[in-house]
Amino acid sequence: MKLSSLFALTPIAFALSVNAQTTQSNTVEVKEADVEKIRIVGVRQNRVSRGATGLTMEISETPQSISILSEDLMQSFGAFNINDALKLAPGINVEEWETNRTNYTARGFEIKNTQIDGVGLPNDWGIVTGSVEAYGYEEIEVIRGANGLLTGVGNASGTINYVRKRPTNEEGGEVGASFGSYNFKRVQGDYSMLLTEDGSWAARVVGSFEDKESHLDGLENDRGFVYGVIDGQLTDNATITFGLSYQ
Structure with missing residues (x-):
């Protein structure tokens, strides 16, 4: 009798189990239909160049004496x-010992190391430059003191890192004009544009022209500058940048 009762109850238990699973499945379908769907669109990280230290740390956290000369400044x-810009940096001496040749010193030593976007350009004879255009740079970083531990090159004076402008993630630009003494005239323009809808490829064009006389008889300075750069995303972890400048 006990055995027959067991077999009699088994179909009932199976039917209850199937009914419970069907009800649960219908409840899940109703809940999924009521859930609001949100689409998340990824945004490309800002196109920035790594600093002169090669570290991803903030300037305030970097164990070096660093000054930043921003474009706005x-x-x-x-x-x-660049000569006028570096005169704004504390601890840097701009020595203009001829009409168009300049070298820089810091902490009593001549600065023999400059960088462009963190790539070192050592020069054992010191740096002798003219009035190089500064409008093509996003900022100028000045590191006072030895930097060889972080960059592989450097001396006791310091390091100057020129951070070039790169395309932005939004389209926009500016146009400006300046006038001053000694018949100084200058026009400049800067524009960044997106080449694709998702912003994976972008370009930026920078240009300026300057004409100025001097307090010295017969000395006139005119300078033209054109800079273009294209930035592209090849893969999720790889980018490529093409740049061309003329001065």
Whole structure:
């Protein structure tokens, strides 16, 4: 009798189990239909160049004495060339010992190491430059003191890192004109554009032209500058940048 009762109850238990699973499945379908769907669109990281230290740390956390000359600072003081810009940096001496040749010193030593976007350009004879255009740089980083531990090159004076402008993730630009003493005239323009809808490829064009006389008889300075760069995303972890400048 016990055995027959067991077999009699088994179909009932199976039917209840199937009914419970069907009800649960219908409840899940109703809940999924009521859930609001949100689409998340990824945004490309800002196109920035790594600093002179090669570290991803913030400037305030970097164990070096660093000063930043931003584009806004240089434009506010009318520092259109690198010589005038570096005069704004504390601890840097700009020695203009001829009309168009300059070298820089810091902490009593001549600066023999410069970088462009963190790539070192050592020069054992020191740096002798003219009035190089500064409008093509996003910022100028000045590291005072030895930097060989972080970059592989450097001396006791310091390191100057020129961070070039790169395309932005939004389209936009500016146009400006300046006038001053000694018949100074200058026009400049900067524009960044997206080449694809998702922003994976972008370009930026920068240009300026300057003409100025001098307090020295017969000395005139005119300078033209054109800079173009294209930035593209090859894969999720790889980018490529093409740049061309003329001065």
